[in-house]
Amino acid sequence: MIRIQARTEPSSLMKLASPLIAILCTLIFGCILFSALDKNPFQALHVLLIAPLSDIYNVGEMLVKMGPLLLCAVGLSLCYRANMWNIGAEGQLLAGALGGSVVALTFIDSESVLVLPCTLVAGIVSGMLWSAVPTYLKLRFNSNLILTTIMFNYIGLYLLIWAVNGPLRDPDGYGFPESALFSDATILPTLVEGSRIHLGILLAIIAAFIGWFILAKTHLGFQIRVFGADEPAAKYAGFNSKKLSWFVMLFSGALAGLAGVSEVTGPIGQLVPNISPGYGYSAIIVAYLGRLHPLGAIVAAVFLAVLYMGGDLAQIEMGIPIAVVGMFQGVLLFFLLACDFFIRNRLIFNKPITH
C-alpha cells in the first residue's frame, strides 16, 4: 500500500529533481495535447524544443530572448525569498525601456561615447522608480504589493503606448506609433559577428552572478534568506525588514529596467509599443523553476527562451497559435508546484504492519 508521509527534513534532492520532473510532465501533457489537435506530437516537440537550438542563428535568437527573462528573474528570486510579492517586473521593464528611450532620443544627434551609458542608467533608474512607488505605498500605507505592482504594469503599458503615439513618435514616421531609430552611438554592441547577441545578454549573466554573490556571500543575503525562511525569527534577530524590502525591490526594479532598456537599444533599436511578449510575467516562472536561486535562473531562463523561440517556429512551420507558449508556461508552473509537494512529503510503499 502507498502512504504519504511528511518528511522531517525537506528533501534537497527533490528540490533539484522537482523542476526536471515538472518539465517532463509538461512535455507529456504537450504530446497529449498535440495528438488531440491532430498534429504530430514529436514533430511539434521537435519544433518547440530542439529546432531553436539547431543552428547558430537560432541559438543567438534564443539568447536574445533569454536576456530579459534572466534579468527579471534574478530580481524576482531575491524579492520572493524576502516574501516581497513583486509581480511588477513587466511594468518595470516597460518603464526602463521608456526612460532609456527618452535619453536615447534626446541625444539622437550625439556621437559621444557617453550616450549609451547614460541611456542604460536612465533605463535602470526608471525601472527602480517604477518599483519604488509600490514599495513606498506598501511600507508607508500598508497597501497590497501584489495588486499595486500589477496595477503599475497596466499604468506603465499605457504610459508607453501614450509616449509612442505622442511625444516620442517619429515625426518622419508616417504616423506609425514608433519612435525614430536610435543612433548608432546608443545601440548596444553585438558580441558575435552576424548575430543579434548583444552586450545586454552578457550583463544579464553578470547580474545573475551578482545576485548569487549577494544572496550567498553577504550579510544582506543572509538576512534575506532568514527573512524568507522564518519571518518571526528574522524580526526577533532585529533585522531591519524595511531596509531589506527596499533593497530587494530596488534591485529587482533596476534589473527589470535594464532588461527593458537593453531591448530597445539592442535587438529592437527603437521604441515600439510591443517591446515585451510578457517577459516580466514569464520571469515569475523562471524564478520558480530556478528554485529562487540566481544561478538556477540561468538554466530556467534558457529553457523558457527555447520555449518562446519554439513557439515562434511552431506558428510559422505548423500553424500552431503562439498562445500555446503561455499555456505551456502555466502548465509548467502547475506541475512544478505539484512536484514540490514531495520536497516536504514522501510516498512510502510498504505492507501494513501486522504484528
Add this chain to the structure above:
Amino acid sequence: MDADLIVQILFAAIKTGTPLLLIALGEVICEKSGILNLGQEGMMLMGAVVGFIAAFSTGNAGFGVLAAMLMGSFMSLIFAVLVLQLGANQVATGLALTIFGTGLSAFIGSEFVGNTVQGFQPIAIPLLATIPYLGDILFKHDILVYLSFGLPITIAFVANRTRIGLILKAVGENPHAANAIGIKVLKVRYLAILFGGAMTGLAGSYMSLVYTPMWAENMTAGRGWIALALVVFASWRVGRIMLGAYLFGFASIMHLVLQGLGVDISSNLLAMMPYVATVIVMVVISADQFKEKLLAPRSLGKPFDPRDMA
C-alpha cells in the same frame, strides 16, 4: 451636464461594475474561508472564451453562461487541489492559474476572434422602468445584471445570518479550532473555492456575451485584478462590495465620460485611470493597518494541513 447624460453614465457604471461585482462576490466567500485565489484574471478569461464558444455554437446564450460557470469551477478546482491537497503556495498557484488561463483562452479562442453572438437583450421591467431617471438607470438592463442585484442580498444573508456562514467564518478565522469541533475544513474550502470559480466564470461570460459581445484575446484587461482590490476595499463585507463595484465601474468609464465632455487629454492617458484609481483606493483603504488586521479573515493565505492536528 444635463440629466440625460448623468443617467447614461450611471447606467454604464452599473453595466461596467457588474463583472467586478460578480467576481468580488465569489472571491469574498473564498477569502472568508481563508483562501486567497489570485487566479481571477485567468478564470475570467477562460469563462469568457468558453461562454462565447458555447453560445456561438449552440446559438443559446444561456448555455454559454452555464458552460462559463462550469469552466470557472473547473479552473478553480485545479487551484483547489494544488493548494488544499498538495499544500502549494496560494500566491504562486493563483499566478499560475492566471498565466495558464490567459494562454489557454488565447489558444482555444484564436479561431473565434472577429465573430459576434446574439447575447442577452435588455429587458425593461414593467412599471419600474417607467420611474423617472431611476427606471432608466436600474431597470432597463439584461438578465445577468438583475441577477447581480439579487446575489449580494442572498450572499450577505447566507454569510451573516445562517449556520453555513458561521461555519465559513470559523474556518477562515481559526481552521484549527474549526477542525477541533468537527468541521471539515478542507471540504468547506473546496466548496468556497469552487463557488468563487463559478462566479468568476459567470463574470467572464458577461464580458463576452453582454458587455462587448465578442471574444478578443486578453479582453478582460485586468478586471480580475481590480475585483481582487475591490474585496480589500470592501473590507470583506458583502454590502460594501456592491457599492464599491459600481464606484470602480464608474472609474473604468470615466475616460469615456471625460472624452464625451470634450476634455482634451490623450485617450491612452485616460485609459490608465481605472488602474490609477485602484492604486489610490488601495492606499486610502489600507492605510489604517489596525483596521485591516481586524477585518481580514485571520487565516487568509495560510495553509492548513489536517495532519498537523494528529
